[in-house]
Amino acid sequence: MLTDTRPPVTATGAEDAEHALRAKRVRRARRRANRAVFLFLGPWFFGLAAFTAGPIIASLYFSFTDYNLLGSPSWSGLDNYAGLLDDVHYRNALRVTFIYVVVSVPLSTAAALLVAVMLSGNRRGIGLYRATYYLPSLLGGSVAIAVLWRQIFGADGLVNQLLALSRLDGLIEAVFGVEPGTSWIGNPDHALNTLIILHIWQFGAPMVIFLAGIKQIPADLIESAAVDGASRVQRFFRITLPLLSPLVFFNLVLGMIGAFKAFTPAYVVSNGRGGPADSTLFYTLHLYATAFRFRDMGAASAMAWIMLAVIAIFTAGMFLTARYWVYYGDQVKLR
């Protein structure tokens, strides 16, 4: 930034005055430009303050109040936070959400990477395959797919019919102890698994990112490794994966944040109840029920802030581990 427009000390008086004048003009022009910047940014600042920052601060305040939406909030200190500890459903919601995040995020990232590697070649009609594999993540978040999931995993659903047709149901019973005709979504032991499968199925977005990453890997690296006799698997683990590790990290972090915030599938599959027996009670679902069904906006706001803290801690944790396994090309690895 150009802040010092004063002339050198050796200048004459006339030059001095001229310089001062010019400097003044420049400053005024700059101030005018600044004003225009703020004018154009104004609506955005207003939107940020009124629709983002305002509600966020309000929810922090509400989290310390007893507020049922109808009356006005009354200060209750830390009661909401303490009350959550007593709430068995809150603990269930935490457990269900942690399981969901810990299981589904690595699996869906792995699925995305696997499919991306398979689709990275240049075969005929590869575009069509890529589009097809991307399709589920366009549909996956929608209510229609969650409804479809109910049908597929119901007692008379597609899964059970296929199992019966292929006579695999007996095998499943022998191995997993699941009786034929079990409703996968009606049974608390399996309901969460169907939602995890639904999540894994939506690997499209990370897949596209991985595909782009694979295309960036210099072909000569892979070629020379192949010439040196590295197998496909070795090439993947020794070259592709390390070079993709920043993207793996990126997808894991985004996936984790998204999974913590997942709402629609559980809401639709369980009719908004998180049932059976809290087995699909996602954190956000419990938060929504607390806010709007039980009209305890104070406790719901407290839950939202705890969620923020949890996500922040998890994200920070991942960044801390990143230095041990994420490889950026410009770094020299010291062992």
Next chain:
Amino acid sequence: MRTRRINRRRLLGGAVLLGAGTAGLPILTGCGDNGGGGGGNRPLRFAWWGNPERDERTNNAVRLWSDRSGRTVNTEPANWEDYWASLTTQVAGGNTPDLMQQDYQYLKEYVDNGSLLALDDYVPDPLQIDQIPEDTVNSGRFNDALYAISMGYNTFALVSNKGVLADAGVEQPDDTLTWSEFFDLAVRISENTPDGVYGSENAMNAMEPFECWLRQRGKELYTADGRLAYTAADVEEWFQYWMDLIAAGGCFTTEQDAEGTGALEDRGVPTRTGGFDFHWSNVITAFVDLTDDEVGVSQYPQGDAPNSPNGQYYKASMYLAVPADANDPDAAVDLMSALIFDPEIAGELGFERGIPAAEPVRAALEPNLSEAEQLSLDYVTSLEGVVGPVPPPPPGAHAQIYEQFTFFSEEAGFGNLTVADAAQQFFDEASRLLEA
């Protein structure tokens, strides 16, 4: 009828008034000989929860009122769940609809929060409450002021699929059926019908039949001061009854029940997979429409103790209420009055919200009833004189307590908890919620 300053208003033109901060300026209610014609009036907003049939009937009724009054009405139907979420948000934001449907469960809370308008100034004109049974009117009265009027009333109804019963060689029961007889009947139906057909819906997690069952024992869900009016032992006995019925194969399992969407058309009676279902009487007509077989109706099973009361009461099904900060309360009350007392307009609603509360409306409908409506009317009126008193309004935590009831019944049903533990934990949790 309130027709104030109509000529001046016309002179000025509605549009001018619209912008002029309507607070101080009385806007006519748009009824009567002047023909209304408030083209420039702000449209009224009317919100209710419902289902496609109710929405259509209500829209038709509102259209009739609009034609008559010249006022536009924007209708805002929603399902139960979304309705309450959006209504509370609208109340909080000062954006409440001019006329809202209310429920006994929430009414007291809205009154206590000062969100509703006292209607006493509008009695008896246009609100002719002497056309409604006194008990029903009083259920909308709090602290000696009238805040809401019921559109109709219901009773508990045990709905049956007579085809399923006939397949099992079982007679449609009458109103003397007891819970233990019901148990045997349900098991017999399951045994004498093909696999996948059950004697009864699983009502273990439903608080309505639990309430009826409690009342048969001289208890209630809540005391007048909002505490639990039953014990953990009652809950345990109720859970155990259904656990036994599940084990005997007489009703759907917990898993089957959990898989269901709860939508009427998916339930046992319409799909011919269940003999009996526990419901409110206003859904009788819907059940008849959805079911190919003949539908039977009787009271919930009776208490096994001799001379126990039947547990029934006339539940005011849906109320109409006007917000305290209504822009145009006169017009809102006029629409409300038409929907409850006007035989033509209220007649459009039929029996969908229960038996119409106003006697003249019911009388006007009677000659042209469908078979289903006749069934419904006959059943509900057959209880006249034998229903018990209306229970006190449930406390604000009821919705959350109901959810605990469902949760702990599932915990027992899936074997995660013993019946005794589930009942005790539910009871503790419900008590805690009421103290909070």
